[in-house]
Amino acid sequence: MKTAMSKRKKALYLMLMYIVYIFVAFLFIAPIIYMVVSSMKTDAQIVSDMSTYKAFLPVGTLTLDNFLQVISKVHFMKFFKNSVVVAIINVPLVTIVNAMIGYALGMLDFKGKNLLISLIIALSIIPTEAVIINRFMVANQLHMLNSYVGLALPTMGYPMYIFLYYNHFKGMPKELMEAAIVDGESYGGIFWRIMLPLSKPICATVIIMSFIRTWGDLLWPTLVTRDETYRTLPLALRALSSDVYIFWGQIFAFATLMTIPVFIIFLLFQKQFIQSLTMSGIKG
């Protein structure tokens, strides 16, 4: 009798938990569903569904017209290409270059190291956005405006990621390094052949974070690009949504298309990313 009671109580508790879980999940995912569903509706359908639950359901006249329009008339592919080129230059460089300095600061012993560490820690709390206008002045002097190089290179060295790598490498076992030295490995070789392969989770974190950052950055591309030629996706979406005539379906289609690559990158590196993210608060 008593066990039956507690069993029922437990089942009730479980059900309650799942209701809470699913309600919260809905809050997080509803705007994304709204975006994807609306990208397949006509503007009239979006407006008429706006005030009901139908906004979240793929009902009524569905069409792929918005996507076709976005690709043919809004030239999505041109902006997409720009964003991809910038990411392909930026993300691998960010991942490797900051890992290299993180390794040097965390594992090697050399003159000036402590000064560099203090500098990096100090820099990692400055929001670099504060110096963005004068960064623009530097880029202008170097004739980097309106180019892929100007979009991708200035954000290459990133103090926060250096700090992340530094903490990671500082925690690596020193014995590993000593053993490699005995085996005749150079300090550079230790990084490329031993330490980097052991650092996959942290690299995955930096890849995802820097990709999300580059893909979504709005401020720097606003300053660097002069015309449509080098315009990236966020800039193009902003232009589309502040146009005189607003086509809602097209905006949602554009937004959906531009979210897909981040989704793919996230799926690829998800496991290692979440693993090292859950560690960052304790270590950071």
Place this chain on the structure above:
Amino acid sequence: MKGKLKAGARFRFINAQTRTGWLFCAPALVPITMFIILPFCMSIVYSFTNKMLVQKAGKVVEFVGLKNFIKLATSEIAQQAFLNTAIYALLVVPIIIILGTLLAVLVNNSMKGVKILRTIYFSPQIVTMTVVAVVWSFIFSPGPDGLMNSALKLFGLQPQGWLQDPKWAMFCIAIMYIWQSLGMQMLIILGGLQFISEDLYEAGRMDGCNAVQRFLYITVPMLKNTLVYVLISTTINTLKLFTQVYVLTNGGPKGATTSVIYLLYKSGFINNQLGYSSAIAVAFFLVVLMISLFQNKVLGRDNG
């Protein structure tokens, strides 16, 4: 003799490390020097001049003393920008910390499907802020048929102007950031939670603490380091508010959403006043520095 040899070997040893060390630092240090440190120094120097972004012909760059800073301190728009940014941070940071902790506690178990839920809670993070802003601006449509207004109507509340209403605009912008970032902060806090040993809770139960007491007296103190990390990183992130403002409101309505970075962008890039913009950058940097030092000092991270 032997000692000398050893010293020589040690010297070579250090030398190779020094060489590799600086060689490995260079690829990151060069862009950092050129695109962070140099602009930072330029900001300090230019903040005392009347330099323009594009110097007008015949106008020479002059030292103007504290003129830019006096203008900054007396300008109503600038005061509003700093105030708006502070309001935004004060809206976002406590909510992220409280809700993030609650959510992390909620998903810190091994129930079926809980891993999928964590991923779902995290998913807004992969939506770029420009997209977030555009999608939420539709949700906050000001008309009586807007999604949020329709939801209000269900509860018998009056429709609001949201982004067009100075009272609500910053609130809407804050909601967007909270929605996007909460899942990520939840994961970080979850990492901290998983480090707390189950024994502590067992001991708490033995001493007759209820769930709320266990949360307040075991979970929260044990989470201190993680929460301070979330606090500092979220604060810095909120202070650089720009994207939502630039995409949705351009600082309006009536300057209610003008943030510091937006003002800095507008005065430097649009209004051509590089000196003034640099002064805003310097003031902003000092404020951020003070907040970081304060948070670090008062909350003090135990280095474990």
